[in-house]
Amino acid sequence: MRIAVASGKGGTGKTTIATSLALSLAGFEIPPIFLDGDVEAPNAHLFLSPAFEQLQEVAIQIPQVDESKCTYCGKCAEACQYHAIVMMGKKTLVFPQLCHGCVSCALVCPEHAICETPQVIGVLERGSARSNISFARGVLNIGEPMAVPVIRQLKQWVQPRLDQLEILDAPPGTSCPVVESMRGADFILLVTEPTPFGLHDLRLAVQVAHELKIPVGVVINRDGIGDQQVDEFCQSEGLPILMRVPFERAIAQGVAKGKPLVDIHPEYVELFQQLFMQIAALP
Ligand code: SF4
């Protein structure tokens, strides 16, 4: 089973919730695997202290056009939905920064004029973290725009044991990397805060989850700082609120120092276990 922990925006405490969920379930017969899918700014390691033992580069295939074979038919440019290969008169230009490495252009080229060269865009790392949690993360190279292939390869790289729970900390927002993080999950835990901004972004994240047809539950973090609109929205949409974490100075200070929520307030271990049981009990 894979649970994706996501939020419509950054700064809601998504990683705080995801890491403490993992720590709370670490005492189970098979400890969970934790995946840090926030590949542009991974920070779950600050809470789980993994020792990395394995590393693998992530590369995408960038097309290269053999001008001696090219007849300038334009079929490659037509096939590229990302406009990463274009025709400029008698020239076929490739823009690597826009390329998703899907190789469609090479497949449609009637002259076999396109070959691919690998371009490293990031790295995958894995090892053991606190409490026997298996930990893996993707790290996108600075300046690289393509987070999706790193997240996709991270999901494929880990080999969960039968019945082993995967907890995936998704990037914030609702763009392509978030969709890729959610894709294939059995449940999406959306972390939000009870403010108008939180509600706005929660709506968008719920929409994405609905489009992917994945069940959703909500954690309200910093409960007490705002209004009731998030509660009302969840009620009207039939979204279960699975946990509330109050707005509290001790939590904010502890988290800022890299302390997991369950270290600050050990009573949350049981609450996270109950949260997981509710998810596991869903049909
Ligand atoms: S499809 Fe092949 S032959 Fe046609 S323009 Fe592109 S590279 Fe050249």
Ligand code: SF4
């Ligand atoms: S590999 Fe895919 S994204 Fe890249 S230029 Fe070719 S068609 Fe476009």
